[in-house]
Amino acid sequence: MTEQRLALGKQGEDLAVAYLQRLGYRILARNYRTRLGEIDVIADDGGTLVFIEVKSRVGTTFDRSYEAVTDRKQRQLSKVALEYTARHDLQDRPARFDVVGVLFEPARKLAPGPARVELVKNAFDLCYGT
Numbered sequence: 001m002t003e004q005r006l007a008l009g010k011q012g013e014d015l016a017v018a019y020l021q022r023l024g025y026r027i028l029a030r031n032y033r034t035r036l037g038e039i040d041v042i043a044d045d046g047g048t049l050v051f052i053e054v055k056s057r058v059g060t061t062f063d064r065s066y067e068a069v070t071d072r073k074q075r076q077l078s079k080v081a082l083e084y085t086a087r088h089d090l091q092d093r094p095a096r097f098d099v100v101g102v103l104f105e106p107a108r109k110l111a112p113g114p115a116r117v118e119l120v121k122n123a124f125d126l127c128y129g130t
Helices: 003-022 071-087
Strands: 026-034 037-045 048-058 095-104 115-124
Antiparallel strands (some): 037 048
């Protein structure tokens, strides 16, 4: 992945976390990594454990961010979420998967312009497939 793409992703995640905190989410972890994959943000929303995928884009139209989370990615996120709940003894907590889309307006000199943030709660269900 290019340095520019990594920077865009980091900036998008920072904006997503700030947005979630304004909504009352309590951030538990960022960039939670295991051998199975990574979850961008893990948070608590009123007692519900929330696993959050952040999708950052540059453009002029907001596509449906949750559609960018493929079936394969949903399975991967599900596996990491199950590992997280087991490791932290949280299997009895309600949980869901949210997606946050961050759309940066195009700007000059490779730096993204202002951004819009969209939250899709309960974007997909836990996936057990291979």
